[in-house]
Amino acid sequence: MRANASALFRATFGVAPRAAASAPGRVNLIGEHTDYNGGPVLPVACAARTFVAVGPAEPGVLEMISTRDGRVVRTDYREGQPAGWGAYVAGVMRELVALGAAPADGGARLAVASDVPVAAGLASSAALTVATAKALSLLAGVGLRPRQLAGVAFRAEHDHVGVRCGIMDQMSAALARPGRALLLECASLAARHIPVGGRLLLVDSGLRRELAAGSLNERRAECEAAVARLKLELPELRWLASWPAAWLPRLKRALPEPLRSRALHVVGETARARFGAQLLGRGHLKRFGELLYESHESCRRLYECSSPELDTIVAAARRAGALGARLTGAGWGGAVLVLLGTVEASSGKRATKVVAEIQRAFHSGYGREPPITVVRPSGGVRRERVV
Ligand code: GLA
Numbered sequence: 001m002r003a004n005a006s007a008l009f010r011a012t013f014g015v016a017p018r019a020a021a022s023a024p025g026r027v028n029l030i031g032e033h034t035d036y037n038g039g040p041v042l043p044v045a046c047a048a049r050t051f052v053a054v055g056p057a058e059p060g061v062l063e064m065i066s067t068r069d070g071r072v073v074r075t076d077y078r079e080g081q082p083a084g085w086g087a088y089v090a091g092v093m094r095e096l097v098a099l100g101a102a103p104a105d106g107g108a109r110l111a112v113a114s115d116v117p118v119a120a121g122l123a124s125s126a127a128l129t130v131a132t133a134k135a136l137s138l139l140a141g142v143g144l145r146p147r148q149l150a151g152v153a154f155r156a157e158h159d160h161v162g163v164r165c166g167i168m169d170q171m172s173a174a175l176a177r178p179g180r181a182l183l184l185e186c187a188s189l190a191a192r193h194i195p196v197g198g199r200l201l202l203v204d205s206g207l208r209r210e211l212a213a214g215s216l217n218e219r220r221a222e223c224e225a226a227v228a229r230l231k232l233e234l235p236e237l238r239w240l241a242s243w244p245a246a247w248l249p250r251l252k253r254a255l256p257e258p259l260r261s262r263a264l265h266v267v268g269e270t271a272r273a274r275f276g277a278q279l280l281g282r283g284h285l286k287r288f289g290e291l292l293y294e295s296h297e298s299c300r301r302l303y304e305c306s307s308p309e310l311d312t313i314v315a316a317a318r319r320a321g322a323l324g325a326r327l328t329g330a331g332w333g334g335a336v337l338v339l340l341g342t343v344e345a346s347s348g349k350r351a352t353k354v355v356a357e358i359q360r361a362f363h364s365g366y367g368r369e370p371p372i373t374v375v376r377p378s379g380g381v382r383r384e385r386v387v
Pocket of ligand 1: 036
């Protein structure tokens with residue numbers, strides 16, 4: 001992929017790129033729909049990455065190509081929003097200009113190569129924006145810290161593209177470490193790296209959803225409406241995730257449906273994610289796995305962000321004896337994370353049984369076998385050699 005981005009750059013623009021960078025997709029272990037509610041998340045970066053090779057262009061001009069669509073998009077990012085993935089790149093460029101970290105003449109050529117699947121719940125947009133921010137800042141000769149890159153990438157997606165996401169995906173793409181999960185408290189942005197002892201599988205339902213299509217924005221509006229009402233009970237409340245877990249009866253009385261269910265998910269998921277991070281850190285995988293099942297149930301019933309395909313996979317994993325399983329990412333399609341146990345204990349029979357049962361159940365419901373891969377927790381954004 002690294003070579004692909006550089007090679008595509010040369011083949012398209014007839015010159016060598018000047019800088020290159022890459023950033024990973026992510027698989028969230030637990031803490032779903034908590035980030036934009038000021039709660040904790042626990043993602044790992046996956047091995048799939050997005051590579052971006054860059055070089056200079058005329059002032060104000062972006063010329064971009066990706067291995068996925070293979071045609072050059074040319075746009076003046078000062079004038080309007082390009083369609084499709086170019087909007088994310090334009091957002092990054094505008095944010096870098098605002099920071100004084102854009103290439104001197106303000107234009108750039110980019111070639112993108114990626115094996116992060118799009119709209120599969122693996123944060124492909126954050127891999128693109130974080131890698132782009134790093135590559136363009138290198139071209140500008142400005143060293144931005146990983147948290148600054150995450151900020152640029154977040155504002156590109158949130159403010160420019162208009163997806164009302166939280167900060168999890170960009171922070172994971174920027175800060176992740178190999179073999180570790182990132183416990184990120186999204187209100188304070190305090191981060192800790194936690195060793196991942198378990199063996200993880202990812203089952204792709206094949207169902208794709210575009211976040212910009214609205215479900216995420218709708219849920220976020222519901223959470224904001226819940227906070228507005230709960231402020232009558234607790235005026236200093238800023239984040240839904242900060243509602244005291246001991247006050248659930250009061251929360252239930254104060255909110256009508258569906259706000260009640262959404263808020264119950266967020267408060268419960270906040271407690272699960274914090275407890276889950278402790279359990280994972282201490283190697284208590286069995287109890288951690290139970291929390292994953294509980295989290296899925298809460299996403300399904302209270303947050304209503306699951307789908308029959310995802311539920312089929314989770315139920316099959318449970319029947320076959322997996323320690324835990326849940327949808328990962330925004331939901332409404334995408335992928336399921338399965339926890340098998342320690343790497344040593346789960347290499348053999350149990351893994352084979354879980355995989356076979358998931359494939360059997362999915363095939364009998366949907367007539368095809370879902371792709372299943374091993375998740376290898378990887379490192380965050382990095383500079384790449386230009387080849
Ligand atoms: C999407 C958003 C994230 C987060 C998840 C749900 O991936 O981009 O910020 O809200 O959904 O946990």
